[in-house]
Amino acid sequence: MTKFNASIAAVSAALLLSGQAFAGSLQPAAGEAPFADTAPVLASNVQRAEVRADAARQLPAAGEMSAQAEPAEQPTTAVASRAQVRAETREALANGYHIATGENA
Secondary structure (H helix, E strand, C coil): CHHHHHHHHHHHHHHHHCHHHHCCCCCCCCCCCCCCCCCCCCCCCCCHHHHHHHHHHCCCCCCCCCCCCCCCCCCCCCCCCHHHHHHHHHHHHHCCCCCCCCCCC
16 A cells, blocks of 8 residues: 555656646747737728729739839039049048048948
């Protein structure tokens, strides 16, 4: 009987101490739904005819070379000549202006 009681005591102690291991977490695992902070899903107020009209106005691009580039900005005409710009740069460097170069720029 003592052997039987010892085995029952060992099994009950193991179950008692492992109770927290079997307890489930209150939060879902990563990537599982439902999330507590999700916004409620609302019905759309847009009618089907409005959606179709909007889709007809904004037809998707199809075929090769169908994308339209934005118009490029026109370059501004230079007021100063190249020699003047170089002279201004030399003056700035002589007065303490340093060009930011390297890893810490």
